[in-house]
Amino acid sequence: xxxLDDSFFLREDVLKIARELIGKILLTTFDGKRTSGRIVxxxxxxxxxxxxxxxxxNRRTARTEVMFGTGGVAYVYLCYGIHHLFNVVTSTSGQxxxxxIRAIEPVEGIRTILDRVRKKHWNASIGRGPGNVAKAxxxxxxxxxxxxxxxxxxxxxxxxxxxxxxGSSVRIGVDYAGEDALLPYRFYLxxxxxxxxxxxxNR
DNA sequence: CAGTGGATCGTCT
DNA sequence: GACGATCCACTGG
Numbered sequence: 001x002x003x004l005d006d007s008f009f010l011r012e013d014v015l016k017i018a019r020e021l022i023g024k025i026l027l028t029t030f031d032g033k034r035t036s037g038r039i040v041x042x043x044x045x046x047x048x049x050x051x052x053x054x055x056x057x058n059r060r061t062a063r064t065e066v067m068f069g070t071g072g073v074a075y076v077y078l079c080y081g082i083h084h085l086f087n088v089v090t091s092t093s094g095q096x097x098x099x100x101i102r103a104i105e106p107v108e109g110i111r112t113i114l115d116r117v118r119k120k121h122w123n124a125s126i127g128r129g130p131g132n133v134a135k136a137x138x139x140x141x142x143x144x145x146x147x148x149x150x151x152x153x154x155x156x157x158x159x160x161x162x163x164x165x166x167g168s169s170v171r172i173g174v175d176y177a178g179e180d181a182l183l184p185y186r187f188y189l190x191x192x193x194x195x196x197x198x199x200x201x202n203r
Numbered sequence: 204c205a206g207t208g209g210a211t212c213g214t215c216t
Numbered sequence: 217g218a219c220g221a222t223c224c225a226c227t228g229g
Contacts, residue, residue: 078213079220079221173221
């Protein structure tokens, strides 16, 4: 296992980073409980020029400020009052790019994960969808701004994903973004049961 | 499998 | 005061 260091996140090409994160391991250690999952679905949000992004048009607020800072940290926000959505902030200061982690296939700490999602038995929906990713790994809005080298970290475990195994599509739930809603900025591991979204999007 | 509606609250206007 | 980078339960085919 090789930890992804800052140089991975500081690059400018957020689409490339979103694609490369497919197959990587997202690991958290909270209260001595270690849980991890393989990333099987991501979405890129391309800063100020992307109408789907919270940072569109240089929109700086207390909430979005962290995206304008240096990459390699977490941006977690509350959606619909219920769901905590975890993003990886990328690029250098001033370029508010981010990658939303939309689905994981759980790897380590299955019992802890089952406790967190209040399920008794394993099933393929665990880790499916961004709200469920954060829930399974214990990530919440309080982790915004935290470095991705500590309690939350990303790893390359050596798994090699063929380019043809990664599909792309439009992003989910961004209808408000006008023509930017049509951009193919969502990436997923083909055939993986933990991937979210309609089946027609996942071919 | 697809479509619908309710839950729930921080954030921004 | 409106709404959202969602999820689940439930309906019908």
